[in-house]
Amino acid sequence: MKIGVVVSEGPYTHQAADTAYQFVKAALDKGHEVPRVFFYHDGVNVSTRLSVPPQDERHIQKQWTALAQDHGIDLVVCIAAAQRRGLLDENEARRQGKDAHNIAEGFRISGLGQLIEMGIQTDRLVTFGD
Amino acid sequence: MSDTKKFLYVNRKPPYGTIYALESLEVVLIGAAFEQDVSLAFLDDGVFQLTRGQNTDAIGVKNFSPTFRALGDYEVTKLYVERESLEARGLSEGDLQEITYEDEDDDWEEKPSIRVVSRAEMAKIMADQDVVLSF
Amino acid sequence: MSTLHTVNKSPFGNTALSSCLGHCLTGDAVLLIEDAVYGALDGSAMASEVKARMGEVALYVLEGDLKARGIDAGKLISGAQPVGYDGFVDLVTEHDRTQSWL
Numbered sequence: 001m002k003i004g005v006v007v008s009e010g011p012y013t014h015q016a017a018d019t020a021y022q023f024v025k026a027a028l029d030k031g032h033e034v035p036r037v038f039f040y041h042d043g044v045n046v047s048t049r050l051s052v053p054p055q056d057e058r059h060i061q062k063q064w065t066a067l068a069q070d071h072g073i074d075l076v077v078c079i080a081a082a083q084r085r086g087l088l089d090e091n092e093a094r095r096q097g098k099d100a101h102n103i104a105e106g107f108r109i110s111g112l113g114q115l116i117e118m119g120i121q122t123d124r125l126v127t128f129g130d
Numbered sequence: 131m132s133d134t135k136k137f138l139y140v141n142r143k144p145p146y147g148t149i150y151a152l153e154s155l156e157v158v159l160i161g162a163a164f165e166q167d168v169s170l171a172f173l174d175d176g177v178f179q180l181t182r183g184q185n186t187d188a189i190g191v192k193n194f195s196p197t198f199r200a201l202g203d204y205e206v207t208k209l210y211v212e213r214e215s216l217e218a219r220g221l222s223e224g225d226l227q228e229i230t231y232e233d234e235d236d237d238w239e240e241k242p243s244i245r246v247v248s249r250a251e252m253a254k255i256m257a258d259q260d261v262v263l264s265f
Numbered sequence: 266m267s268t269l270h271t272v273n274k275s276p277f278g279n280t281a282l283s284s285c286l287g288h289c290l291t292g293d294a295v296l297l298i299e300d301a302v303y304g305a306l307d308g309s310a311m312a313s314e315v316k317a318r319m320g321e322v323a324l325y326v327l328e329g330d331l332k333a334r335g336i337d338a339g340k341l342i343s344g345a346q347p348v349g350y351d352g353f354v355d356l357v358t359e360h361d362r363t364q365s366w367l
Contacts, residue, residue, distance in 0.1 A: 003357065003358075006263070008265075008367070015273070016273070016299075019273075019298055019299060019327075022329070022350045023350055023353055023354065025350070026349070026351045026353065026354045027354045029351070030351060030354050030355075032354065032358070040153065040157075041149065041150065080153075080156060081153060111160065112156060112157050112160040112161070113160055113161075113163070113164070115161075115263075116137075116157070116160065116164045116166070117164070119135065119137060119166075119260075119261040119263070120164065120166065120261075123358075124357050124358065124362070124363060125261050125362075125363065126271075126357055126365070127263065127264055127365040128273075128365070129273075129365065129367040130273065130274070130367060140364070142284070142366075142367070150367075173284070173288075174280060174284050249287060252288060253287075253288040253289070253290055254290075256268070256364060257266065257267075257268055257290050257293075259362060260362065261362065262362055262363070262364040262365075264365045264366065264367045265367065
């Protein structure tokens with residue numbers, strides 16, 4: 001089955017991104033397809049490549065990047081939510097005249113239409129938030 | 131199976147204290163372009179999103195409540211509001227904004243978008259969807 | 266046609282579980298995850314409300330979240346079924362839609 005996933009809370013403060021990660025891993029292990037994960041609200045903060053958690057803690061962004069690369073998951077970060085919260089990819093940084101960009105490998109910034117499209121194209125949609 | 135799916139946006143949080151209500155509305159507006167069968171549900175504290183007379187001047191946050199009145203132009207015409215949630219908060223339908231749409235199948239007659247439903251009816255509406263997005 | 270409802274907050278400071286129980290229909294399943302696992306504790310102030318829907322609605326609790334919080338399965342309301350993340354996935358696919366009570 002095709003399962004779409006929404007993550008709508010930020011990392012470390014809320015468990016949502018961790019639960020979503022365990023869920024996606026389990027779904028893939030069972031042979032389901034997870035074509036896309038959509039990050040919304042504070043969930044966009046998962047995508048920053050500048051996060052440096054203590055060594056003995058999980059690195060939430062790196063976990064997602066690795067999972068996406070191993071399984072071809074499209075990690076989409078909502079552009080409107082991202083821009084509010086200071087998350088920019090290289091293109092957006094240039095367009096907005098900013099001196100830095102911070103989106104991690106494996107994530108891409110796109111519009112809310114990607115969320116609706118995921119709802120249309122998958123068999124199930126599961127939201128992790130708070 | 132048709133190409134159209136039933137999408138329900140579930141709103142259970144009040145406006146302004148957190149961003150969920152505003153960002154939910156942003157999804158609804160973008161989603162309208164996809165021509166799906168869209169309904170909005172307002173229950174629990176979500177009913178506060180629709181109240182009249184919101185004025186955010188003093189808090190420095192954008193008042194997005196007028197946007198609900200524009201939903202008809204996006205062909206979003208089904209706003210289900212739970213009666214029990216209103217009553218539990220001392221509200222009645224008269225405390226909510228008047229939100230209407232022009233019914234193209236009925237000579238563009240102006241009709242109310244807000245439909246106050248019982249909790250039992252709301253449960254059935256929820257169970258009738260293909261995709262449920264919660265905010 | 267049935268729905269999987271997920272709840273992630275403790276019912277002792279938040280109404281999500283109550284609202285969920287008030288809206289789920291016979292044949293639905295409720296899965297308690299994260300802090301909502303406290304809602305499955307037997308003998309709690311929430312237990313009677315949860316038990317009142319059991320029979321019509323199946324109650325599941327995410328095992329990892331129980332263990333993380335030091336809750337022994339023996340402390341749960343009778344009939345509450347612990348499941349792993351793989352069980353979570355099965356519940357999602359077995360029901361027609363998933364509704365998250367955020």
